[in-house]
Amino acid sequence: MSGPVERMTLTHLQIPFKESCRGVGDEAAIKDAILVTVETSDGLGLGECAPITAALGEASETLEECWADLADRIAPSLLGRSFTTVEEIHDLTATWTANSSAIAGAETACWDALGQSRHAPLAEMLGASRDQLGLKVESGLAVGLYPTVVELLKAIETHLAEGYRRIKIEIEPGRDVELVHAVRQHFGDIPLMVDARGAYTIADLDTFRELDLFDLLMIEQPMAADDLAGSAALQAELVTPLCLDESARSLDMISEAMRLGACRIVSLKIQRVGGLGPALAMHDLCHQHGVACWVGTTPELGIGQAHGIHLAALGNCRYPTDLGPSARWFVDDYAAPHLELAAPGILSVPSRPGLGYQMDHAKVRRYQVRQSEFTTRTTG
Structure with missing residues (x-):
């Protein structure tokens, strides 16, 4: 990733399960997730924040908490930063005090952006x-x-x-x-x-x-x-x-x-x-x-x-x-x-x-609940 992160966009998506997701004592009909994109002069990195569905247990992180973490803590820290190695990504993400799913959404987007700039698959x-x-x-x-x-x-x-x-x-x-x-x-x-x-x-x-x-x-x-x-x-x-x-x-x-x-x-x-x-x-x-x-x-x-x-x-x-x-x-x-x-x-x-x-832009628009954009020139 030769250029710094110029823009970070959060998109709350809701897509129905094909059949209710069944777990111990609960079930869910819709999956909520946050598409996280980080944009540099080299391109767009994609990540996803997908808190564990409540029907599957251990739902200690809500989507609202993750959204707040991404908007209030992670975006200000990430904007303007550039990375040349995955170690540099780790050094930054280790400073984030946030829910793990929120961190995962931004961190994986950075990995994608770095992989594209290095012409290397993530694997x-x-x-x-x-x-x-x-x-x-x-x-x-x-x-x-x-x-x-x-x-x-x-x-x-x-x-x-x-x-x-x-x-x-x-x-x-x-x-x-x-x-x-x-x-x-x-x-x-x-x-x-x-x-x-x-x-x-x-x-x-x-x-x-x-x-x-x-x-x-x-x-x-x-x-x-x-x-x-x-x-x-x-x-x-x-x-x-x-x-x-x-x-x-x-x-x-x-x-x-x-x-x-x-x-x-x-x-x-x-x-x-x-x-x-x-x-x-x-x-x-x-x-x-x-x-x-x-x-x-x-x-x-x-x-x-x-x-x-x-x-x-x-x-x-x-x-x-x-x-x-x-x-x-x-x-x-x-x-x-x-x-x-x-x-x-x-x-x-x-x-x-x-x-x-x-990402399929038409599908993102279809299932979008809300969206916020953060740039080096504005806070959202």
Whole structure:
């Protein structure tokens, strides 16, 4: 990025989910996100602030809080700055006191702008080898809770025809072993994992011992985010690997989890940790300690998920990602082109400079709720 940031634009978008996004005790019909663009003399960088949908739990950041952070804290700090390395981006973002999703929106836009100026795809800037860049990213099917087992099985069957490389279902106390048994019975030995959303305690050990018999890829976030000791005690009793999701918020938490033996796998979410740089640091730390990774989603809209595809190209991301085609989650998208499967269950890693995706201006106007612009000549 040879020129300084001259303009930063925030656009609040609302796009309906294709079907309600179902989670433990809640569901959502619309996805709210903030498209973040940073403009320099060299071009436009795109990022997305997509706070985790409330239906999926851990919704500690609201879109209004993120909007205020971006407008009042991040934009004034970013305008007039230029970057020649990702380290310089990190040095600036480390000074921002803001919600992680807000930081992620601006930080990923800066990565895109820098990648374009360096004529390098983001995956290469993250450290993916040329061999890895030639590979594809596997996409896994994630489904939420449904009122009945029959509805769950129908939802899975509908999407499996697209070739997804594994199934992930949500569980909750009282709705766990029965669901896993039904999916195994109906779909056979397809790779299967469960997401517990931190709803259990070590008192539920007998339930997990039953789940341990189903040859699961992993059990995601069985305990509350701060109960690393409980996760460690549970992992010591199980063959099935435990995966940390909500607990994977910082390097310190991951270091402590590995010290305790609380996990064998970590889910990386760009929105949760504040951008590509922090997610890369967590990936590298896990790799050093023999802990595998994969890339989760909030789910983001197209630009947010596209950043995740680049991250998922890294060698230690060994499991299918929750990232998927736009049409899997939403009735429409503003990314151009739409994210699509390149082959059954496979996403391509863009080879074009930067993110490799653009925004569809007509779609942005269609789904825009509000917009604010900040330049070096005005404050918004």
